[in-house]
Amino acid sequence: MSKQHAEVFDDVKQMVAMNPNLTLDELNAVMQLKVEERNNRPNPDFCGLSPTQMFNWLYKPMDELNWVTICTPEDFSSSPVMRYLTLILDEAMQNDGSFKATSKGNLPAKLVKQASELLPEFAIATYERDISLSEFAGSNEDKFNALHYTRILAEIAGIIYRRSGRYHVKKTAQKHYQSQGIRAFFKPMLEAAVTKYNWSYLDGYEQDVDLRPICLFMVWRLQSHASVDQLVDEVERAFPDLLQQVAPDNHYPPENRLDILIESRFVNHFLEFWGFIIVDPKRYDHGEAIARKAQLQPLFTQTFQFDIQPQ
Structure with a gap:
């Protein structure tokens, strides 16, 4: 700017x-x-967006965005987050609006098992070679990142809360679920994921780089070309200040560190958790680097509909 x-x-x-x-x-x-x-003039550093358009995407709330429509899809069968949320809500609704948490405050083993059994139904199952390392299955919530993420989002979004050793679904949420089904919670959960949830929570990297404000820009670019490598280059060009926020490292330059954070926080722990894309985790083939190409899922384009021409 x-x-x-x-x-x-x-x-x-x-x-x-x-x-x-x-x-x-x-x-x-x-x-x-x-x-x-x-x-209002297109800026090549912003891949053709004008500063006015970029400002809107960086700083405006979801209901005031321009040049993009956030839609609620009809079918959530391919979305891990929404399927897990359905399990949580159904378990509560079958027990007068609440169910018992574990002594540690986690979701019960019964629900964790049900969620784990859903993995074969998701596109990400294509790349789940070692179930013990999967983020979409586990023996308990602590070892099941996608489920844990969903539970945290549901609390942040004000859908559930924990009190006296039980998880409760709020009365208003119960009414919405009975009248509208799981669709009622898609936008509140998505907004919580993009604006309130701490993206660094699951990855363990001590890098204070907040990628949430540029989420919509990254979504737009990935929809345009489906290349994670190209996305990283575009982010570095559009937001060079991010490189200044990456802590010095003796092993990796700032560009590599930022690349790692984008893949972990945006690709793996946002887009894949929601069922928007899948990316082959394999990085090398016979010593040669493999281009990171995202497989865009129907839910991705159904949710984010842009009226800006791809660059």
Whole structure:
């Protein structure tokens, strides 16, 4: 953005040099016009977005976004998060709105087992070679990242809460579930994931780099070309300040560290948990690096519908 400001001031300086008799009001009007022109001009560093468009995506709440429509799909059978949430809600609704938590405060073993059994129904199962390392199955909630993530989101979104050793579904959420089904919670859960949930929670990296504000930009780019490698390059070009936020490391330069964070926090622990994409975890074949190509799932394009032409 600072580059844009510098260009505006250069334009104004040139205008003053050519018209030295401009009044202060006239000068302010010229500057305002120049700023608006620059802000609405496509910027190649933003892959063709204008600063105005980028500002909207970075800072506006979900219900005030422009150039994109966030839709609620009809079918959630391919979404781990929404399937797990359904299990949680059904378990509570069958027991007068609540169920007992474990002594540690986790979801009960019965529910964990049910959630684990869903794995073969998800696209991600294609790459689940070692079930003991899976993030989509486990013997308890602590060893089952996608389920744990779902439970945390449901609490953040105000759908469930824990009290006196039991998980309860809020009364309003019970009514919504009875009248609208699981669709009622898609947008609240998605908003909680993008704006309230701490993306660094599951990955263990001590990097204070918040990728949540640029989530929509990354979604748009990945829908455009399905390349994780190209996405990382575009993020570095559009948001060079992120590289300054990556802590120094003796083994990896900032570009590599940021790449790791994008893959972990955005690709693995957001897009794949929701069933939006899958990416082959294999990185090398006979010593040669494999391009990271995302397989975009129908749920991805059904949810995020852009009216900006791909670049």
